[in-house]
Amino acid sequence: MIYSGVVDRNAAPLSIGEHEIWPPVVLAPMSGVTNRTLRALYKPFGFGLTVTEFVSSNALQYGAKRTMEMIDQHGVENPVSTQLWGNDPALMAHAAKVVRECGADIVDINFGCPAPKVTKTEGGSACLRDVDRCERIMKAVVDAVDCPVTMKMRLGWTESDLAYLEVGKRAESVGIRALTLHARTAKQFYRGTADWSHIAELKASVGIPVIGNGDLNEPHEAIRRMRESGVDGIMLGRAVLGNPWLVEGIRDLLEGRSVRPMPDxxxxxxxxxxxxxxxxxxxxxxxxxxxxxxxxxxxxxxxxxxxxxxxxxxxxxxxxxxxxxxxxxxxxxxxxxxxxx
Ligand SMILES: Cc1cc2nc3c(=O)[nH]c(=O)nc-3n(C[C@H](O)[C@H](O)[C@H](O)COP(=O)(O)O)c2cc1C
Missing domain, CATH: 1.10.1200 (Non-ribosomal Peptide Synthetase Peptidyl Carrier Protein; Chain A)
Incomplete structure (x- = not known):
């Protein structure tokens, strides 16, 4: 792999089911931010995959215009992923079918959101407190669609209740095709720093691709994290907002070039x-x-x-x-x- 300006191309594409994704760099789902326009504009900078903001499986039953806008993948270069959240396996399965029909190449399940409006209904990261329910949700979604299903999670609800290794194993056993780990607990929200040693641990404990996420702000740092943790892909969120050139730099390194200077x-x-x-x-x-x-x-x-x-x-x-x-x-x-x- 690649390091501090001296680069070679050993990184492999990120394999998610039949999709061979290059570069193995994913635009993070960000609610209220990564709408279709932004995903279409930012993808050519070097994202191999983009994900919609999370969409409520409950809301999708009603098909309101604003909800349908959130899952609209029109004009975004493939492959595209649509993220769902919810606490009910049957509703999540139904929602997965809807987003698949609306153009999702990949369906992603959210077990990461720490926002109270989501966790108070036992959705998002609150699911991590009940690994059996996580498994039922994942299985229902995998069984519902004919495309790969992925899952994004945090480490667990609190530091003393880390669930990611168990949930990761259950995910693999029900047919989830890739896992993203944002290496913070739900209770941390965005405080402190993402602990990439957990990402390395997840990678070592499952046989499906792992995407590392959290605090990647600079191309060489991103590549170092990727190399040290052994992950198959990385996901970038906040640091690319207003700065999609960060991804261009990462792509440069992955493809054996020096990082081009930031535009003026x-x-x-x-x-x-x-x-x-x-x-x-x-x-x-x-x-x-x-x-x-x-x-x-x-x-x-x-x-x-x-x-x-x-x-x-x-x-x-x-x-x-x-x-x-x-x-x-x-x-x-x-x-x-x-x-x-
Ligand atoms: C404004 C905002 C909205 C977010 N919305 C979502 C979301 O809808 N689904 C999700 O899985 N994560 C969501 N996240 C979390 C990000 O996808 C990502 O995991 C987190 O920001 C850590 O990555 P970063 O350090 O590269 O930003 C959101 C983050 C932010 C800042």
Whole structure:
């Protein structure tokens, strides 16, 4: 494998059922963030696979427009995965059939969400407190669909109640085709750091592919984590928001190249404009403008004067006003660069 700038290509594609996924790098499901537009725009940077935000199996029974939008895979390069959450095996099986019919190549089960609105119904990471139920859910979903089923989990509910090894074994035994582990407990939420030694332990204890997740922020670090833990793939979440170039760097290393330099600030903002305009085209201005505020915040990370700019952008109400500010920022940055040269 690859290390600190000196690279060779030994990494294998990530095999999930019949899908040979290259690069073995997955865009993390992120609720309220990884909508279809973002998945389609970010995939070409070097993600082998994208996953929808999690969708409630209960809500899917009713087929509401907003729920159906969440599972829409139209225009996203294959293979694509759709993630479901729920506490009831029969409802999860039904939901799996629906998302499969709506274009999912892979169905992913969420045993990781720590949000109280989910865990109070025994969904998401709360399932990890009852490994028998986890097994029933996984088996029901595997039996319901003719495509690979994967599962994403945390370490367990608390530090003293780590379930991932047992749930991982049960997953393999019922026919789950790959596991993703976000190496934090539910009670940790996002505090502390992901403990990759558990990811290595899971990899050593099952025969199905394991995808490691948590705190990958830099290409060499990601490759080091991959190598040391022996995982088959990695998943990236927060660090790629506003910075899809991170994945380009990881792909460079995996394909035997040096990491290309990060694009300069104006180029990054030009991509932010593409993202913004695509959102407006696809979702309409009234939905795109509030949603894109947080994304512009991500794109501005590390910019000089970013906090004032972010504050101004938080108050804009129209796409034209917002884009005007971003375009003026690009002009200013370019003028400064000319003077500096
Ligand atoms: C805003 C947000 C929403 C998330 N939504 C989901 C989700 O819908 N399903 C899921 O499995 N994980 C979800 N996660 C967890 C991420 O997929 C990932 O496991 C976590 O952020 C750790 O990876 P990272 O350190 O690369 O961000 C979410 C995380 C964030 C920050």
């Amino acid at each position: 600030a104006p180029e990054r903002l030009r991509f932010a404009i593409v993202h913004y305009r695509t959102m407006v085209d696809e979702w309409g201005e009234s939905r795109a403008v509030p949603q894109m505020r947080k994304h512009l915040g991500y794109y501005l990370k590390g910019f000089e004067g970013a906090s004032q700019l972010r504050e101004r952008l938080m108050r804009t109400e129209t796409a034209a006003e917002t884009l005007g500010i971003v375009e003026a920022t690009i002009d200013r940055l370019e003028a400064t660069a000319v003077v500096a040269a």
